[in-house]
Amino acid sequence: MKQSAAWATDCKQRMMKTDTLSFRLFLFTSLWMLFSLGVVAILVSQDYRRTVEKQFEDLITANLYNLMGSIKSDEQGMLLGKPSLGDSRYQKYKSGWYWSVSSLPQGKIILSSTSLAGQDLPTAVDVKYDAEYQRSYRLNDNAGNTLMAVEAQVFLGEGDNIFVFRTTGNLAVLAEEISNFRQRLILLLGVFGVGLVLTSLAIVRFGLKPIRLATGQLAKIRDGKANQIEGKFPREIAPLIEETNALIKSNQSIVERSRTQVGNLAHSLKTPLSVLSMEVKNLPAPLAKIVQTQLTAMNTQVQTYLNRAMISARHGTITSRADVNQTLERLVRTFNKLFRNVSFKMTSSNDEQLIFAGEQQDFEEILGNILENAGKSASANVEITARQIDANPKKLIELTILDDGPGLSKSEISYVLKRGNRLDENNPGTGLGLSIVSDILREYKGDLQINTAQSGGLRVVITLPAA
């Protein structure tokens, strides 16, 4: 049930998109097919009507010849004969099937079928006789039937006696037959049309499957679940896929290269800064102070902008993932080595693999700075907890770093969160740690909260996007 609902939504989403290649192909093939089927229906039904009408006219003409053959004239010009056309409809009252013989020029009916029952049927005025003095036309009888009439002028007997022989047939029969045919035709063509539309849909879906496949793979790459577009693609789009893969690769190497260059820049600027700051002690006092202040400012600037460059160099790169537990283990090992008097411990609340949706280096930078602060303020222990939280629709990683130091007051907390501010002026540092953390967190839309734990120590809670 759930599955079919999902399928329906999926279909709806796919069908509703009018700006797709599939839709265009589908729309144009379907429209063309429906148009052709319509034209075919019109042509076939017109042709059918012509054929049927011709057959009808032939029947009436045959009846006319039959009539003419069965009537003779005697020497006085009197008509003799009892025509029986072998069709009971000529007997039926006002059936629309009539025959009559009239004389010219008066037009008086001399003989007629029982069905005519004394009606005075109109005759066509503007329809010309052909070379054999024969013509056909349509007319209406008194009963409202539309009739087809075939008429012939014939010399009979001695002298110039001209008689007009006329047979008619009721066109209602024809109309019914044509309408039946048209219904059948529309039904058949309709079924055929639906079949064609479905076929074209299938063709479009099948034909464009590789493109959907590629789109899916690209989405995977964007989500960091793949590095390259993989799979076999048709010859037409294979070059495009290859080019895209090459582009992704070159993009990665460009990022890698700029990262190296940024690192090199850091190195090349910081060594001279070191040399200068060590030389300061040899300068006379007032100058030394100015130089030292400026050197510190320069270092702060270099540090800030290099960090920004490092973050933005990586931001938006296609693939980046970091295993939280592994990275934390590495950091804990490092910090236990750096801070001999503080024990760093890590607990992972659930066994599932936690994956940070970002660069490992950024993760290390965030945690490194926080753990360094924790290590400096802790008296013996720093605890790190990592867990995944489901904040619909996203998944987040929550990291809690708790130390057993003296903690900070609220005003102290807001003070340290400002760029460059430092509470502890005795230990070396730039005061940039937390602002670097904030910069990185902003890029990842993460969050940082600092408060004092019940135990009195400082608790830092970081939330980051999970993969």
Place this chain on the structure above:
Amino acid sequence: MRILVVEDDKDLNRQLVEMLSEAGYVVDTAYDGEEGHFLGSTEPYDAVVLDVGLPQMDGITILEEWRREGRIMPVLMLTARDRWSDKVAGIDAGADDYVAKPFHVEEVLARIRALIRRSSGLASSQINCGPLEFDTRTSKATVDGRTLKLTSLELRLLSYLLHNQGKIISRTELTEHLYDQDFDRDSNTIEVFVGRLRKKLGVDMIETVRGMGYRLQAADDED
């Protein structure tokens, strides 16, 4: 105490050497990765200041090689690449501590002192041995509260013996740790210095172990 400085920037290298020498250390120096690696592999150092970005062979590789070879001297990493990922990589490669450039003189000195102390298994910067007290930060030595006036070589000798209390130290080892690599090593001079130091200490703490070397220990610690 003998220290190796591996830094490719000539000025910074000179400054580090000056600073460490002033603080009473014997300093060897290397300007590129290969030379630094060679010295660290062959000479006994009490600590190494190692830059990460070096020509020919980078600091991380050097460090990994040393640790593979079983060289366990404490290493202070100097790094311009001060992202945590760089620091973690350095520590993982076997560094004991790091200092990010640009740094303060005092910071490097403090960390070197701490590293040497830690590697000798000492907890504080104050080293005691019976009536003898030695402050590694100020290089001030006192016996029963009386401050000793020592030359820099005597200071180095005392500091080395104090960091290796109770251990027998050969003349060769002393020579290696008290002089830099270019010094014309003559172990007889060591005897002269040990003699002078004994006189200045006034208490019999430096024992001569015949045929093996010297041992510093408090009188009541003796077996």
